[in-house]
Amino acid sequence: MDNFRLVVITGMSGAGKTQVVRAMEDLGYFCVDNLPPTLIPKFAELCVQSAGRVSKIALVVDIRGGEFFDTLVQVLEDLETQGFMYEILFLEASDETLIRRYKESRRRHPMAPFGRVSEGISRERERLEHIRGRATHIIDTSDLATAQLKEKITALFAGERESDRMTVTVVSFGFKYGIPLDADMVFDVRFLPNPFYVESLRRKSGKETDVSDYIGKWPITHQFLDKLGGLIDFLVPNYVKEGKGQLIIAVGCTGGLHRSVFVAEKIYEGLKKKGYRVGVEHRDIKHNVLEV
Structure with missing residues (x-):
């Protein structure tokens, strides 16, 4: 007992x-x-x-x-x-x-x-x-x-430890398929450089190294990730303190194949390093539809 x-x-x-x-x-x-x-x-x-x-x-x-x-x-x-x-x-x-x-x-x-x-x-x-x-x-x-x-x-x-009180799920998605209905926060990353316009990257996902290298090489990407990281570092502990049991962070680009996948992985890695119970899902990567 x-x-x-x-x-x-x-x-x-x-x-x-x-x-x-x-x-x-x-x-x-x-x-x-x-x-x-x-x-x-x-x-x-x-x-x-x-x-x-x-x-x-x-x-x-x-x-x-x-x-x-x-x-x-x-x-x-x-x-x-x-x-x-x-x-x-x-x-x-x-x-x-x-x-x-x-x-x-x-x-x-x-x-x-x-x-x-x-x-x-x-x-x-x-x-x-x-x-x-x-x-x-x-x-x-x-x-x-x-x-x-x-x-x-x-x-x-x-x-439990404070960081274990809440489960975080990071979801990438494509706006063309709709915003996840259960999302608590939604980030639109369609302003980031788009690998769709690079022929060799067009059919690959944001999880692959050459795609992430391409998205990550631009100054605007670094600026965005820094600001996003600071915002999440502020928000998540306060959601835990408020007593929230589950938090859904949704990240969207046009088709849900490149940029949203890349950013969702970055959020997941950052939260995991801080000890939160976190998972990542790529809702629309299965469609493998080319971004417009």
């Missing part, structure tokens, strides 16, 4: 458990919402027996479970007896914040379905007091935007 991680998410209704679950899913956690506490030990045992296929679990357990919730403390003590390590993430917010969120969503508080929201909040705080005292992590979401909450969750539960 060395690589097994179990996180129990609980806390005040309206404090952001839904956003936390989404962030945990982005980090590769197997998430289950509103699991009865009595089922936790068996569920954890099944995950351990999955031979590593399910090694990171996040379980949401809160007062929606009614009487079942009151067994949570005993269940956690039983887990410890069985040798399971776990963490408790407790989410809370001020009364004013919770009341505002309930009014905005027009939902009823689970502990005051026919009464005032403030009464439900008071009852819930009292009921959660004991489990809050056992919490490993407590996050007050009163003044946190969704992105800030995600950043905190990533810092606590990613369990």
